[in-house]
Amino acid sequence: MNKKIYLIFLSVSFVWTLLIYMAPVLSTAGSFLATISDFIYIFYSKTCHQIDERSFHLIGAKVAVCSRCSSVYSGFLLSVVLYPFVKGINSLKMPPLWFLIAASVFMVLDVFLDIGGIFSNTFISRAITGGIIGFILPFYLIPGTMNFANEIYNKYTGNK
Amino acid sequence: MTENTGVNRLSSVIAGSTIMIALSILPIINFINLFFCSGIIIGGFFGVLSLNRQMRRAGTIMTYKDGVLTGIISGFLAAVTVSGINIISLVYSSVNPISEAMQVFGNYLKNMPPEMLNQLKQLENDFNTQGYSVTLILFTFLSNILIFPLFGAAGGLLATSIILRNKSSLPPES
Numbered sequence: 001m002n003k004k005i006y007l008i009f010l011s012v013s014f015v016w017t018l019l020i021y022m023a024p025v026l027s028t029a030g031s032f033l034a035t036i037s038d039f040i041y042i043f044y045s046k047t048c049h050q051i052d053e054r055s056f057h058l059i060g061a062k063v064a065v066c067s068r069c070s071s072v073y074s075g076f077l078l079s080v081v082l083y084p085f086v087k088g089i090n091s092l093k094m095p096p097l098w099f100l101i102a103a104s105v106f107m108v109l110d111v112f113l114d115i116g117g118i119f120s121n122t123f124i125s126r127a128i129t130g131g132i133i134g135f136i137l138p139f140y141l142i143p144g145t146m147n148f149a150n151e152i153y154n155k156y157t158g159n160k
Numbered sequence: 161m162t163e164n165t166g167v168n169r170l171s172s173v174i175a176g177s178t179i180m181i182a183l184s185i186l187p188i189i190n191f192i193n194l195f196f197c198s199g200i201i202i203g204g205f206f207g208v209l210s211l212n213r214q215m216r217r218a219g220t221i222m223t224y225k226d227g228v229l230t231g232i233i234s235g236f237l238a239a240v241t242v243s244g245i246n247i248i249s250l251v252y253s254s255v256n257p258i259s260e261a262m263q264v265f266g267n268y269l270k271n272m273p274p275e276m277l278n279q280l281k282q283l284e285n286d287f288n289t290q291g292y293s294v295t296l297i298l299f300t301f302l303s304n305i306l307i308f309p310l311f312g313a314a315g316g317l318l319a320t321s322i323i324l325r326n327k328s329s330l331p332p333e334s
Contacts, residue, residue: 038280042296043303047197047311072196094325111195141314144321148224155225 002090005149009142010080017077020044020070024061040064054126067123068107068130075134083142092143100140103133166218169211169230176207176234176316177241180308184242197311203238204231204315212323224320231316232309239308243301251292258284258293 019040026037041064044050048065055062056070063070087093107129113119183192183199192199208227215222250257258280286293 039299042299046300046303046307048195049191069196094321097322097325100322107195137318140321141317144224144227144317147321147324148228148317151223151225 001150001153002146005146006084006089006142009138009145013073013077013080013138017073020064020073021058023064024058027061028059054123056123066126068126071127071130072134075131076137079135079138080142083138087139092146094143095136095139099136103129103136107133167211167214167220169226172207172211172214172230173233173237175210176203176230176312177237179203179206180234180238180312181241181245184238185245197307200235200238200308200311201315201318204234204312204317205319207231207234207312208316208319208323212319222320222323224317224324227316227320227323228313229316231312231314231319234316235309235312236305238312239304242308243304246300246304247292247297250297256284256287258287258296 023037023040026033044064048069051066052062054066056067110121110125110129114121180200180203184190207230211230212222283293283296
């Protein structure tokens, strides 16, 4: 059961991240694929500002989200891939909460110090702070998803 | 949705979706959603905190199912509301959003493949002739229906995981 849930989690993360990097590739492929790329950009515009100067570029076109968001999602996918090797696929134990708080504080500081004009964030600072929180999140979300799936499974199979 | 225990799940869903809607449509603060939909995650998170507070008062224990469903339903409700507001503002606004976007991304458009430019011009023409674009409205609605419940569920799951982190109610299955 946990293996199936993990594979679903991995597949969704993989497709979500793949589409981000496929958008610029498809845009240069022409005709129908360019239209798909167009819709991928519109879809991700709901989740990100997509400012050109703040985005990584692939074969001359920006990826579908900014450098911070692409680092968050790439870090997330990397963490999901590594999860079974780090924690074991059946582990439902979560790391201490301060890991998540510290990662969030780093990213919030990177954003607000830039807005306040105290520190100008860079591609590297955005990528690192985004990558850290993206990497941390699955260690809370995967056990939660497995617990949720187990609850549903046990309810419908009558297991206690 | 009010149970015998005095827990009103609907109020938690409405609290969560209200936060999502406010953080999605209010000017300036809606920028928060540009950081991987943080506004939607926060809505799901606080919806679950509200449910947990009610359940603690009622002496019942929250489950992961409660948390995830609160996040998903809050997200769904917010998606429908935000899409409705977006559509109404698109139809009644004299501004062509595609023309505006094309002006903002002027330099980027120079490097854009002709097929993509044609697609954008098609959408721009739809707005000029009809005042709205059915394709864009449908796509916006479908995107919202996918993104809001997904990130709402993530916020709900995160809150539930934090609330229940010391309570491993279910043994791991092999």
